[in-house]
Amino acid sequence: xxxxxxxxxxxxxxxxxxxxxxxxxxxxxxxxxxxxxxxxxxxxxxxxxxxxxxxxxxxxxxxxxxxxxxxxxxxxxxxxxxxxxxxxxxxxxxxxxxxxxxxxxxxxxxxxxxxxxxxxxxxxxxxxxxxxxxxxxxxxxxxxxxxxxxxxxxxxxxxxxxxxxxxxxxxxxxxxxxxxxxxxxxxxxxxxxxxxxxxxxxxxxxxxxxxxxxxxxxxxxxxxxxxxxxxxxxxxxxxxxxxxxxxxxxxxxxxxxxxxxxxxxxxxxxxxxxxxxxxxxxx
Amino acid sequence: xxxxxxxxxxxxxxxxxxxxxxxxxxxxxxxxxxxxxxxxxxxxxxxxxxxxxxxxxxxxxxxxxxxxxxxxxxxxxxxxxxxxxxxxxxxxxxxxxxxxxxxxxxxxxxxxxxxxxxxxxxxxxxxxxxxxxxxxxxxxxxxxxxxxxxxxxxxxxxxxxxxxxxxxxxxxxxxxxxxxxxxxxxxxxxxxxxxxxxxxxxxxxxxxxxxxxxxxxxxxxxxxxxxxxxxxxxxxxxxxxxxxxxxxxx
Numbered sequence: 001x002x003x004x005x006x007x008x009x010x011x012x013x014x015x016x017x018x019x020x021x022x023x024x025x026x027x028x029x030x031x032x033x034x035x036x037x038x039x040x041x042x043x044x045x046x047x048x049x050x051x052x053x054x055x056x057x058x059x060x061x062x063x064x065x066x067x068x069x070x071x072x073x074x075x076x077x078x079x080x081x082x083x084x085x086x087x088x089x090x091x092x093x094x095x096x097x098x099x100x101x102x103x104x105x106x107x108x109x110x111x112x113x114x115x116x117x118x119x120x121x122x123x124x125x126x127x128x129x130x131x132x133x134x135x136x137x138x139x140x141x142x143x144x145x146x147x148x149x150x151x152x153x154x155x156x157x158x159x160x161x162x163x164x165x166x167x168x169x170x171x172x173x174x175x176x177x178x179x180x181x182x183x184x185x186x187x188x189x190x191x192x193x194x195x196x197x198x199x200x201x202x203x204x205x206x207x208x209x210x211x212x213x214x215x216x217x218x219x220x221x222x223x224x225x226x227x228x229x230x231x232x233x234x235x236x237x238x239x240x241x242x243x244x245x246x247x248x249x250x251x252x253x254x255x256x257x258x259x260x261x262x263x264x265x266x267x268x269x270x271x272x273x274x275x276x277x278x279x280x281x282x283x
Numbered sequence: 284x285x286x287x288x289x290x291x292x293x294x295x296x297x298x299x300x301x302x303x304x305x306x307x308x309x310x311x312x313x314x315x316x317x318x319x320x321x322x323x324x325x326x327x328x329x330x331x332x333x334x335x336x337x338x339x340x341x342x343x344x345x346x347x348x349x350x351x352x353x354x355x356x357x358x359x360x361x362x363x364x365x366x367x368x369x370x371x372x373x374x375x376x377x378x379x380x381x382x383x384x385x386x387x388x389x390x391x392x393x394x395x396x397x398x399x400x401x402x403x404x405x406x407x408x409x410x411x412x413x414x415x416x417x418x419x420x421x422x423x424x425x426x427x428x429x430x431x432x433x434x435x436x437x438x439x440x441x442x443x444x445x446x447x448x449x450x451x452x453x454x455x456x457x458x459x460x461x462x463x464x465x466x467x468x469x470x471x472x473x474x475x476x477x478x479x480x481x482x483x484x485x486x487x488x489x490x491x492x493x494x495x496x497x498x499x500x501x502x503x504x505x506x507x508x509x510x511x512x513x514x515x516x517x518x519x520x521x522x523x524x525x526x527x528x529x530x531x532x533x
Contacts (some may be wrong), residue, residue, distance in 0.1 A: 041429065062296050157471070174298070175297045175298040176495045194400060201429065241430075246497065250502070250520045250523060254527065255528075257524065270502065275509060278527075278531065281531045281532075
């Protein structure tokens with residue numbers, strides 16, 4: 001049970017003057033319950049990669065294998081695959097189309113042939129996870145606030161209980177309260193074994209949540225490791241379009257100035273290290 | 284609230300706190316339901332003054348795509364001045380100036396679609412500047428930019444501000460208040476704080492409103508309270524590092 005991405009390359013408009021290589025020889029795995037953050041500059045290939053994980057695009061070379069099944073155009077298992085791998089686009093609320101929240105949330109279960117009473121139960125469960133009241137079901141999505149619309153859009157994907165959830169810039173346009181709420185929902189799903197692949201250009205946001213970071217630069221895998229490993233690398237060898245969070249930049253500058261401080265975004269340990277350095281220096 | 288001419292004011296607050304509504308009052312795109320708003324001494328509710336107000340106050344919005352109308356960079360910048368009925372010499376002069384200030388001079392003859400996101404936002408700013416406004420209002424103008432693009436935009440604004448332009452910057456990135464003299468914090472449509480940015484940083488306003496501060500601000504406050512930083516140090520990486528390095532005579 002995992003997603004395996006092996007030596008994947010992708011070329012847009014192949015054999016035309018517009019030919020553009022988006023991904024080059026990228027490999028990584030996603031295991032159940034893991035939270036992977038894919039970070040990179042605009043045009044680094046993040047979104048292309050996301051769309052490959054549920055068979056919207058297929059590799060030009062290399063392969064994507066989900067739970068042992070290879071993805072290729074018109075594969076018989078594509079439909080069941082799309083239930084397994086939920087894909088949330090940027091601004092998912094722009095895709096709401098039904099007249100009521102209930103119709104919106106029923107759409108995917110119907111599509112995948114889930115019996116209606118089971119779908120109803122799932123909807124109720126999902127609403128609860130998203131902290132949405134049941135009376136939203138009869139509302140038109142456009143009557144809801146921006147934050148609620150985002151929740152409904154996500155909930156309509158989560159209602160078929162995908163094993164893998166791929167989110168493209170899920171926090172775009174949310175303020176920090178909305179962001180915190182979203183992260184706590186994602187953490188809940190992760191605890192239940194759902195794997196999360198989050199596409200983002202903001203490292204600061206994912207450091208506390210992700211298990212592994214995949215850093216892309218011009219379509220190539222630049223870095224793959226735990227947040228702590230990735231931070232060490234990024235501080236020494238900057239990657240195009242990615243900035244270290246300010247706290248880390250601060251720690252890194254102090255270190256370069258000769259202070260013995262850890263490269264950490266944990267405020268408490270940083271504070272203690274600075275205090276220790278200052279007192280040892282003064283004495 | 285009052286904003287004196289020549290200041291740089293940040294307006295921050297959560298989604299739905301009223302930031303954009305406030306911004307739109309400043310060039311009479313919206314007028315108060317109750318109360319009054321005077322811009323350069325002119326009542327925004329008076330329809331006969333709105334044209335003058337909009338000449339004084341230019342706006343730049345979040346998405347430059349929604350604001351760019353022409354297909355060539357210099358034509359885009361000339362669009363506003365042309366509407367003012369200026370002579371072609373004057374228009375040309377303003378276009379050249381606005382493109383220079385925003386660092387787009389070499390792109391004058393490029394098609395607008397070929398610009399990057401950051402360049403497009405600077406083009407929107409150039410178009411606004413070509414109106415020679417006394418005040419520029421930016422409504423989340425940095426939110427779609429990458430760090431590089433944000434830096435470029437702020438540099439342009441800093442230069443204009445030094446030359447006396449009033450800047451009102453609506454933002455949800457609290458780090459950006461450090462560029463401004465004054466900051467207004469909105470919460471559910473009310474003014475929760477308005478004053479010197481420095482005083483806001485020292486205050487408990489953010490905590491009281493449940494607004495999450497940038498981690499560096501918090502670290503800065505804690506370092507200060509433990510006497511590890513000078514009172515006058517600003518919460519920027521550069522200032523904080525310089526202060527500590529000096530203290531340790533490294």
